[in-house]
């Protein structure tokens with residue numbers, strides 16, 4: 001492996017991608033971000049080369065791969081809203097599957113054979129047990145989860161046929177922000193709990209809606225496994241190094257292993273921000289399981305990954321620093 005690999009980050013202007021670009025730059029890598037800025041921000045790409053481009057554009061991909069030599073590709077560019085994926089599946093299959101195929105085919109053609117893929121806990125569907133390990137059945141219940149599972153299956157076939165080695169990382173609830181305050185979550189519209197709670201704290205929203213208090217959990221609200229974006233970036237780096245070192249393809253869960261309820265998140269946000277956060281009780285949101293918690297032992301063992309910003313207060317403090325700066 002080159003000591004400072006050359007890495008293509010697709011979707012490097014988005015939430016997790018931008019943290020990854022910063023991380024790779026700090027490791028001394030040559031970094032190229034390829035992003036169409038449909039949901040990302042140019043100013044979130046803190047360095048390296050930026051190429052404005054779309055994965056649907058095969059000619060642009062051909063140009064990218066013929067003018068650069070990449071040791072590996074990290075792919076974050078996808079649509080991520082579960083509800084939207086139910087209403088507009090075509091948009092999800094086209095971008096998350098067809099466009100990913102364009103990327104993989106360009107890689108195969110140009111003999112770039114190391115690929116890190118952003119996958120999701122949504123590949124498992126309704127949990128049959130928690131904590132969820134990688135052997136849990138894959139029965140995604142919405143088009144978003146299906147697109148990610150399809151790509152994981154495509155990756156197995158591309159490994160068999162073309163020797164393209166990949167590591168799929170199945171995120172649970174990505175959260176938090178750059179501990180140095182330069183980057184954070186900027187989804188439009190925002191649908192995720194922690195940024196919404198903090199927008200209610202800062203006054204950008206009147207209140208936070210709690211989607212259901214009648215779940216089978218100790219306080220009746222849903223439990224999720226929040227994993228800090230800086231810990232995610234670390235896992236991607238370790239996975240990339242592992243592939244560059246000659247490892248075989250794999251898929252790992254990335255989570256804290258700790259579940260926090262919606263109410264616990266609101267309570268922690270009140271503590272961290274010192275603000276009053278107005279709460280409105282709302283009906284359940286479709287498709288929300290009561291508990292989603294990761295068993296991430298495989299990633300810890302195989303990648304030597306140790307999440308260090310796992311504490312809920314730390315996650316919220318980092319996200320609050322970013323929200324306060326806006």
Ligand code: UDP
Nearest residue numbers: 191192193196209210211222224262285288
């Ligand atoms: N949630 C909520 N109010 C909101 C947004 C989310 O009560 O305004 C709940 C949601 O029902 C789920 C948890 O917070 O139980 C985390 O939701 P999020 O959308 O952040 O991530 P998901 O688990 O859907 O990936």
